[in-house]
Amino acid sequence: MPSTTIAPHAELTTLVNVFTVDPARQRELVEILTGATQKVMQYREGFISANIHASTDGTRVLNYAQWSSTDAYQAMLDDPECREHMSEAAALATFDPHVYTVESIHHT
Template identity: 60%
Template sequence: MAAATKIETGRTVATLINVFTVLPERQAELVTVLSRATEETMKDRPGFISANIHASADGERVVNYAQWESEEHFRTMLGDPAAQEHMAQAAALAEGFDPRLFAVESVHHI
């Protein structure tokens, strides 16, 4: 069974949240580039768990919520030339972006 996104406290995964600012007319293209990058490159890298691409209703943001087994796996991916190519394509479509690693501190369910 394939790994899936699990958002829960106490896990040692590295959670990447990258918020892209984008012109509304480029939002769909950025979503396509990020989805293609995930399918063609990221999902085959060691330590990859999942990626979720979100598009804001106003068309001005795209959020990539990705999980890696560890920060080391994430940092290794950053040095991969194929991954760098995809990241450059995404960056070229965005007005700005803000990638950061997070730890889940609190989860609430109904």
């Protein structure tokens, strides 16, 4: 199974989606996003990986996801089953999704 690849100018589409959530509901949102990925998203053509991060202050959840192409990502957005799962997350939080390219990485 493919895994998350962080490499400059990799030929894939990277989604960074930041959810803002009430801290009392952060865990619920994490579970919804994790469940949607396990049940639906990972089976869509072009899916590579999804990584769900919870902020330590409880106010944010970040989804760092990768797709084989922008078309594959858009097909997921257009899929009614995927949209159903996304609406569950949207009911709990505001969100700000953007597609990125990796421009540089640094290691010690």
